[in-house]
Amino acid sequence: MRITGINFLQKTNYKNNQYDYSQYRTVLNQPAARDTFTFSNKVSHPSFVGKQEQISRDPLTKLYSEHLNCLCCGREMIDPKVITQLDEIGVFRGSANDAIQILQQYEANMHTVEQSVFKILKKEAELNPDKNIKQIIVDLKNTHEKPLRQKQLGIFKMIDRAALKIKPELHKEIRNYLIKSAETIKEGNNSFSRKRFINDIEEILKNYPNTTNKENLIRLAGKLPTAYDDADAFIVKYANPRYKSDAIAIRLLSYSMATIEHIHPLDSKDIKGPNHLYNYVPECKRCNSFRSNNPMIYQLEEYPEMFINAQNLFDRLIGFANAGKLSKMYIIKLYKALYQESEGMLDLDYSKLQMTNDLQKELKKPYEYPVNPDKPNIIKVKPPTFPKPVNFFEKPEQQPTEILPEQMYNRPLISKRKQKRITANEANKTTRLKPASTKTKKSKGQKKTTIKKSHTKK
Ligand SMILES: [Zn+2]
Numbered sequence: 001m002r003i004t005g006i007n008f009l010q011k012t013n014y015k016n017n018q019y020d021y022s023q024y025r026t027v028l029n030q031p032a033a034r035d036t037f038t039f040s041n042k043v044s045h046p047s048f049v050g051k052q053e054q055i056s057r058d059p060l061t062k063l064y065s066e067h068l069n070c071l072c073c074g075r076e077m078i079d080p081k082v083i084t085q086l087d088e089i090g091v092f093r094g095s096a097n098d099a100i101q102i103l104q105q106y107e108a109n110m111h112t113v114e115q116s117v118f119k120i121l122k123k124e125a126e127l128n129p130d131k132n133i134k135q136i137i138v139d140l141k142n143t144h145e146k147p148l149r150q151k152q153l154g155i156f157k158m159i160d161r162a163a164l165k166i167k168p169e170l171h172k173e174i175r176n177y178l179i180k181s182a183e184t185i186k187e188g189n190n191s192f193s194r195k196r197f198i199n200d201i202e203e204i205l206k207n208y209p210n211t212t213n214k215e216n217l218i219r220l221a222g223k224l225p226t227a228y229d230d231a232d233a234f235i236v237k238y239a240n241p242r243y244k245s246d247a248i249a250i251r252l253l254s255y256s257m258a259t260i261e262h263i264h265p266l267d268s269k270d271i272k273g274p275n276h277l278y279n280y281v282p283e284c285k286r287c288n289s290f291r292s293n294n295p296m297i298y299q300l301e302e303y304p305e306m307f308i309n310a311q312n313l314f315d316r317l318i319g320f321a322n323a324g325k326l327s328k329m330y331i332i333k334l335y336k337a338l339y340q341e342s343e344g345m346l347d348l349d350y351s352k353l354q355m356t357n358d359l360q361k362e363l364k365k366p367y368e369y370p371v372n373p374d375k376p377n378i379i380k381v382k383p384p385t386f387p388k389p390v391n392f393f394e395k396p397e398q399q400p401t402e403i404l405p406e407q408m409y410n411r412p413l414i415s416k417r418k419q420k421r422i423t424a425n426e427a428n429k430t431t432r433l434k435p436a437s438t439k440t441k442k443s444k445g446q447k448k449t450t451i452k453k454s455h456t457k458k
Pocket of ligand 1 (some may be wrong): 070071072073074075283284285286287288
């Protein structure tokens with residue numbers, strides 16, 4: 001179920017000089033968007049020619065082994081084939097120590113929550129070398145359930161407070177539901193479903209028209225910790241008997257796996273993004289899932305590092321194109337698609353691409369959505385034209401008139417206190433009628449008077 005008309009994405013937190021991507025999520029956490037590569041899709045390499053080559057993902061999936069960095073979060077992505085192989089070997093089903101030795105190689109690729117869970121696992125595995133990952137997670141459940149519950153109950157309190165601001169009848173209804181949910185949490189977190197909770201809150205809100213406060217309520221519900229953004233929630237969730245050791249180990253890696261992102265989403269409000277090479281860009285599974293069908297603008301708003309990371313990936317892809325491993329036309333089409341989808345915000349630098357006349361011509365052409373002949377685009381609404389984004393380094397047309405130093409600093413060159421002192425000195429001199437003691441002193445006084453005059457003139 002989708003909520004319309006509100007921003008799905010939560011704010012990111014800036015911690016330790018880097019954005020904590022764990023906070024970046026949709027209100028409704030869908031495990032994976034439809035346009036995400038999943039394990040069941042084994043990577044295939046049939047040889048495509050001509051038009052089919054343009055539609056196929058292969059030119060990009062072939063580059064997965066090159067340790068590409070994610071378009072959005074910039075993390076080095078894991079080749080899905082590597083994960084499939086590790087799964088097939090069965091290394092994660094054995095002792096935690098063995099599994100950890102393998103996982104260790106991919107620690108830097110992991111996202112924030114996965115990294116913290118991995119650190120906890122590592123510590124526990126040292127103490128219990130004979131246990132497997134599942135047994136360790138089950139042991140850890142008790143210690144992590146309490147802090148999770150505290151966070152959940154905290155959010156419940158916030159929701160209760162927000163509901164009070166809407167209507168007394170609504171508050172009563174919401175409070176009853178919160179009390180019921182709190183009891184479920186107390187009994188053990190396994191029976192509590194965050195998704196169901198959000199849906200139920202939405203159902204209750206349906207009968208109340210006040211929009212702004214309602215959005216706040218749903219936003220708060222969306223802040224309930226999940227395995228995607230909270231280590232406690234991760235441990236509690238995966239302690240459930242239905243998850244085995246190998247599933248947990250793979251879960252630690254899979255969100256860093258390389259996937260194909262649809263630049264124009266498969267199902268946005270303007271256009272059904274086509275399945276076409278020129279609409280594809282590599283992105284990690286997490287960023288891909290969490291963007292879902294939202295416009296790229298949301299990603300940029302929530303994750304400003306993307307301005308740098310997108311250019312880094314683009315530079316890598318240009319390198320492959322110059323080396324003949326990727327079509328140069330793809331680079332130009334990618335540049336244009338990213339520019340269009342980001343409403344001109346992502347204006348990447350393609351100067352490193354070895355240009356040809358054809359590419360120059362393509363650059364000058366107005367933007368056209370890529371079309372898959374098998375499944376033509378469905379344009380729902382004419383995509384909006386966006387004004388040219390501001391160029392902060394463009395020189396203003398008018399030359400500024402000469403600015404006096406005083407105007408420049410927007411304050412007198414001499415402070416008020418100093419000015420007072422000078423005036424007092426002058427007054428003393430005239431009242432005392434002292435003969436000038438030394439020449440130097442007098443000249444100093446004169447100098448000050450001239451400064452004073454220039455100031456009072458103004
Ligand atoms: Zn990413």
